Amino acid sequence: xxxxxxxxxxxxxxxxxxxxxxxxxxxxxxxxxxxxxxxxxxxxxxxxxxxxxxxxxxxxxxxxxxxxxxxxxxxxxxxxxxxxxxxxxxxxxxxxxxxxxxxxxxxxxxxxxxxxxxxxxxxxxxxxxxxxxxxxxxxxxxxxxxxxxxxxxxxxxxxxxxxxxxxxxxxxxxxxxxxxxxxxxxxxxxxxxxxxxxxxxxxxxxxxxxxxxxxxxxxxxxxxxxxxxxxxxxxxxxxxxxxxxxxxxxxxxxxxxxxxxxxxxxxxxxxxxxxxxxxxxxxxxxxxxxxxxxxxxxxxxxxxxxxxxxxxxxxxxxxxxxxxxxxxxxxxxxxxxxxxxxxxxxxxxxxxxxxxxxxxxxxxxxxxxxxxxxxxxxxxxxxxxxxxxxxxxxxxxxxxxxxxxxxxxxxxxxxxxxxxxxxxxxxxxxxxxxxxxxxxxxxxxxxxxxxxxxxxxxxxxxxxxxxxxxxxxxxxxx
Numbered sequence: 001x002x003x004x005x006x007x008x009x010x011x012x013x014x015x016x017x018x019x020x021x022x023x024x025x026x027x028x029x030x031x032x033x034x035x036x037x038x039x040x041x042x043x044x045x046x047x048x049x050x051x052x053x054x055x056x057x058x059x060x061x062x063x064x065x066x067x068x069x070x071x072x073x074x075x076x077x078x079x080x081x082x083x084x085x086x087x088x089x090x091x092x093x094x095x096x097x098x099x100x101x102x103x104x105x106x107x108x109x110x111x112x113x114x115x116x117x118x119x120x121x122x123x124x125x126x127x128x129x130x131x132x133x134x135x136x137x138x139x140x141x142x143x144x145x146x147x148x149x150x151x152x153x154x155x156x157x158x159x160x161x162x163x164x165x166x167x168x169x170x171x172x173x174x175x176x177x178x179x180x181x182x183x184x185x186x187x188x189x190x191x192x193x194x195x196x197x198x199x200x201x202x203x204x205x206x207x208x209x210x211x212x213x214x215x216x217x218x219x220x221x222x223x224x225x226x227x228x229x230x231x232x233x234x235x236x237x238x239x240x241x242x243x244x245x246x247x248x249x250x251x252x253x254x255x256x257x258x259x260x261x262x263x264x265x266x267x268x269x270x271x272x273x274x275x276x277x278x279x280x281x282x283x284x285x286x287x288x289x290x291x292x293x294x295x296x297x298x299x300x301x302x303x304x305x306x307x308x309x310x311x312x313x314x315x316x317x318x319x320x321x322x323x324x325x326x327x328x329x330x331x332x333x334x335x336x337x338x339x340x341x342x343x344x345x346x347x348x349x350x351x352x353x354x355x356x357x358x359x360x361x362x363x364x365x366x367x368x369x370x371x372x373x374x375x376x377x378x379x380x381x382x383x384x385x386x387x388x389x390x391x392x393x394x395x396x397x398x399x400x401x402x403x404x405x406x407x408x409x410x411x412x413x414x415x416x417x418x419x420x421x422x423x424x425x426x427x428x429x430x431x432x433x434x435x436x437x438x439x440x441x442x443x444x445x446x447x448x449x450x451x452x453x454x455x456x457x458x459x460x461x462x463x464x465x466x467x468x469x470x471x472x473x474x475x476x477x478x
Contacts, residue, residue, distance in 0.1 A: 126194055267285075438465065
């Protein structure tokens with residue numbers, strides 16, 4: 001067991017915009033929790049630390065109390081890429097292949113590294129530089145270029161003026177060398193120099209699963225819920241839970257009901273095709289149906305008559321009603337009224353108005369096209385709904401087209417369908433979007449968060465201000 005484990009972001013963070021604008025990639029939700037939480041569970045007793053973009057360091061410290069964030073690495077450390085997703089014993093199998101003073105890579109990106117003191121210190125500096133101020137400046141330049149070229153619209157007006165060396169997966173030019181046979185020659189120059197100067201062994205790990213796009217979180221969510229369920233220490237009802245008469249539980253061996261949870265009469269919990277986990281203090285109101293695999297966090301409320309369908313993961317302190325299928329809902333978010341949300345990701349502090357709906361399948365059953373990292377892209381998926389970043393809210397009867405992406409801290413209202421890409425800090429209806437005033441946006445967030453007894457402090461304010469700055473510099477293409 002390593003004594004020091006560091007989970008880090010890499011240059012792919014921009015591919016997860018707008019979800020990763022306000023959270024590190026490793027804090028994005030999938031299954032029972034976050035990407036990093038799934039790794040942390042396997043390193044009990046180790047000192048965990050994290051490397052993220054500097055403007056997110058404050059909120060990351062609040063989310064991960066007791067864990068150093070962006071602090072110098074001064075001891076031998078096991079580094080793990082925050083985009084890594086593993087099932088069963090895959091993480092152990094990967095780490096078993098990495099000896100002392102070794103780096104494992106896939107496609108030019110570091111999967112994990114086990115480094116002694118001197119090389120660990122230098123590697124942490126290298127990772128921080130990759131996601132530092134210069135990288136953000138370069139990214140803003142490229143996103144602004146995409147906006148000027150019209151590449152964030154449904155029909156590009158002219159060819160992409162900026163070539164990516166990452167087979168279309170990245171948003172801006174990387175220094176990775178392609179077309180070489182030697183593994184180290186395919187890596188960024190700075191990493192190659194580090195490997196040579198510290199005599200680090202490099203290992204190719206093509207089997208490692210590094211997420212590259214936000215829709216993969218939705219795609220893997222069903223399997224992650226099932227995998228997380230296997231790790232639970234017990235099955236069935238906890239002693240302090242309350243299950244009312246006339247609750248129907250199908251395949252009870254794959255159902256867990258947490259401490260203080262309440263399941264009211266008429267509820268159907270059907271784990272025939274996948275497990276169901278209901279967190280501590282959560283209440284499921286009468287006549288709701290939950291079809292696994294499903295995970296519901298702590299202190300949430302599943303409203304009367306709700307239909308929570310397979311592949312759905314709901315965070316802590318949420319209120320959810322209507323029909324939800326194959327969707328991830330971040331903590332402190334509400335979708336408590338009738339309406340359909342499917343194959344979607346809703347961030348934290350989101351509120352979906354009554355009778356709001358999204359489409360998750362095109363009428364001609366063709367592949368979905370959606371905004372990603374500054375431009376429209378064919379994603380090779382038939383089912384895809386909505387990506388909505390943190391602190392965004394919709395009015396009643398709001399409707400979203402297949403593959404819509406909505407940025408950070410938007411306020412959208414009316415039944416007129418908005419564009420398939422809604423920039424961060426948008427306010428309005430349909431295609432007529434104004435810019436949401438930063439001061440008013442922060443005032444609203446402060447009120448909403450304090451209602452949940454969470455203080456809106458300087459760390460949150462810095463995130464709001466930075467994202468607003470990025471939106472301006474990118475010509476609202478973020």
